[in-house]
Amino acid sequence: xxxxxxxxxxxxxxxxxxxxxxxxxxxxxxxxxxxxxxxxxxxxxxxxxxxxxxxxxxxxxxxxxxxxxxxxxxxxxxxxxxxxxxxxxxxxxxxxxxxxxxxxxxxxxxxxxxxxxxxxxxxxxxxxx
Amino acid sequence: xxxxxxxxxxxxxxxxxxxxxxxxxxxxxxxxxxxxxxxxxxxxxxxxxxxxxxxxxxxxxxxxxxxxxxxxxxxxxxxxxxxxxxxxxxxxxxxxxxxxxxxxxxxxxxxxxxxxxxxxxxxxxxxxx
Numbered sequence: 404x405x406x407x408x409x410x411x412x413x414x415x416x417x418x419x420x421x422x423x424x425x426x427x428x429x430x431x432x433x434x435x436x437x438x439x440x441x442x443x444x445x446x447x448x449x450x451x452x453x454x455x456x457x458x459x460x461x462x463x464x465x466x467x468x469x470x471x472x473x474x475x476x477x478x479x480x481x482x483x484x485x486x487x488x489x490x491x492x493x494x495x496x497x498x499x500x501x502x503x504x505x506x507x508x509x510x511x512x513x514x515x516x517x518x519x520x521x522x523x524x525x526x527x528x529x530x531x532x
Numbered sequence: 533x534x535x536x537x538x539x540x541x542x543x544x545x546x547x548x549x550x551x552x553x554x555x556x557x558x559x560x561x562x563x564x565x566x567x568x569x570x571x572x573x574x575x576x577x578x579x580x581x582x583x584x585x586x587x588x589x590x591x592x593x594x595x596x597x598x599x600x601x602x603x604x605x606x607x608x609x610x611x612x613x614x615x616x617x618x619x620x621x622x623x624x625x626x627x628x629x630x631x632x633x634x635x636x637x638x639x640x641x642x643x644x645x646x647x648x649x650x651x652x653x654x655x656x657x658x659x660x661x
Contacts, residue, residue, distance in 0.1 A: 406601070467648075468604065468636055468648065470599050470600070470601045470604040470605070470606040470636060471599070471601050472535070472599045472600050472601050475597065475599040475606075476599070477599040477604075477606030477634075477636060479636050479648050491654060492654075503648065503650060504650070505606075505634035505635065505636060505648065505649070505650045506634065507597055507599060507606060507608050507634060509597075519597065519608050519632065519634065520634070521632060521633070521634045521650040521651070521652045522650070522654075523650045524653050524654055525620060525621075525651075525653055
């Protein structure tokens with residue numbers, strides 16, 4: 404897949420997440436997807452995302468920077484969200500926090516096959532004081 | 533700068549870090565470099581790296597994944613290192629830990645102008661038990 408197309412495919416994936424359109428997730432994510440070296444598979448990946456939205460009702464994915472070189476997409480995502488309870492083990496408890504997530508995706512056959520993601524937990528800790 | 537050249541320039545930068553060849557750092561890093569939204573400048577950037585090597589004598593940068601789309605370079609770096617004391621506020625104290633860092637760099641004029649970096653602190657916490 405060409406690099407320009409892959410950027411569009413990724414943006415459509417983020418749109419799918421923000422709409423919580425889980426029935427369409429399989430158009431963007433491979434059945435055998437791996438996430439941070441764990442074999443999630445599509446059902447496990449969907450469950451992770453559904454749980455994210457349960458814990459963070461105002462969750463919204465924003466692409467700050469996107470770097471595309473097929474078969475890879477790398478992004479800096481930006482969040483300004485309000486987790487209702489603990490988040491990453493931190494007592495956020497209804498406060499609004501902002502943080503980035505740097506993620507790299509490997510595509511295969513037009514779908515996400517593997518994800519390596521790091522959330523800026525230290526930034527959240529600093530906001531909780 | 534072409535994408536292929538930028539990958540080579542980035543690899544030379546990592547080689548410079550691993551050699552701790554600080555007098556050459558200015559070939560790779562812009563005088564006005566910003567790091568995670570802070571205006572470090574080249575002297576501050578060098579100082580940060582020198583302190584990293586003081587706190588982690590066996591520090592070595594390894595490129596696991598590189599995604600290049602000029603003017604951006606995105607990487608997953610991999611570390612297996614032994615911080616002598618606290619690291620990111622965690623009591624590592626001479627244990628060997630492994631973790632990733634996902635970073636995106638913006639180049640200008642062939643040098644790093646801005647860095648957005650996230651270290652996988654949660655992975656280190658998990659290893660400390």
